[in-house]
Structure formats: structure tokens, C-alpha cells
Amino acid sequence: EAGVVQSPRYKIIEKKQPVAFWCNPISGHNTLYWYRQNLGQGPELLIRYENEEAVDDSQLPKDRFSAERLKGVDSTLKIQPAELGDSAVYLCASSGNGRPYFGPGTRLLVL
């Protein structure tokens, strides 16, 4: 069974530029999560989707972050404009009716 796929794996951008991350969850998983992991810290939940509906986005900085999950499968997380403090690993996870499975993450460096 293929795991959660994320791309790109690494991204380096200058501040104020836009950036987007893509996630393909495990087939059949209705729940999708985006987490942010700062260096030396545990992951923090940004947003949770049930199918195509965002059911928990209280931790998403909505002034610059947006996310979508069209058709309830793949998801995209966007930052516009990026700030230096956005440098982190962005993890996508998916679950069926139980525990989540994490992807390898996208490591973002904002210069």
C-alpha cells in the first residue's frame, strides 16, 4: 500500500514569495491533516479535512495561509506571502477511521 505522498520534498524561497505544497493521501482515507513542525519541536495541527470539508482550521493563520481539498482526495496548502518564520517542515497525514499516517513532509526554507 502506498503511503502519503508529498511534494516537493524541499523548497527554498525568498520572503514575500508564494509557495504551495501538495499532498496525496492514502487511498480511501477520508480524513486529511496538515501539520507544521518547527525545528526541534513536535508537529502542530494546522487544519483537518473530512472529505472536502475543513472541520478544524482554528490553528491556520488565515491571513497568509490557505488550503483546499478539492474532490476530497488531494490537498494543497499555500502560503502567500511567505515570512521568515514560516521556515519549517509541513507534514501531511491521512486516516481512515483510526490513527493517522504521516507523509515525509516538505521542508521549507524562507530566506
Add this chain to the structure above:
Amino acid sequence: QQQVKQSPQSLIVQKGGISIINCAYENTAFDYFPWYQQFPGKGPALLIAIRPDVSEKKEGRFTISFNKSAKQFSLHIMDSQPGDSATYFCAASTAGGTSYGKLTFGQGTILTVHP
């Protein structure tokens, strides 16, 4: 009230020794307590998890001890091996419905096992 506090930040043990990592939580609504293992460049992977209706769960060399009254739980790695060297995270969530994955993570413990 959502915090999960983890200690120590780093841990060095010799091969064959016992590694112990501790976590404490505040939110009494939490009822699912997993431990994740993360290698560099990889996402966290579930190692073992426990529900509060039991005080201990063992899977191979890994054991979770759970103290509901103290709101603490710990991971014990017996016969630690160099391949166990990784970052370990405790986490907590409410297991009802689809909330399994709405995890609150600890700060992480970097484990180094010397051969």
C-alpha cells in the same frame, strides 16, 4: 490546557540499556496516547499507543506505562539498539470519531544509543 510536556529533551544510552521518556498532559479529555518515532527526513511513524483503561501496554521491546491519576505516561525501550536512535514524540488526542489524528504533540526527545 492542551499542552503535552515531554522530558528529557535528549537522552544518551548504551546499547542494551533501557531508555525512558516521560510525558505529562493537562487535558483530562484526552483518551488516546500514542508514541511516534521520527528519523531525519521522515515523517513521524506510530510506535505504540495506549488508551487510559489500561496501565501498561507492551509491544516487543517497547512498553508504555500510564498513570491516569497523575496524568503521566512514559515510554520504555528495553535492550536499546543503535537503530533506535531517533527522535521520539509523545502525543495525545481524543479518540472519538475522527479525532484520533487531532494530535497534541510533546516537544520531542532525541535518543542516541551508543554501540
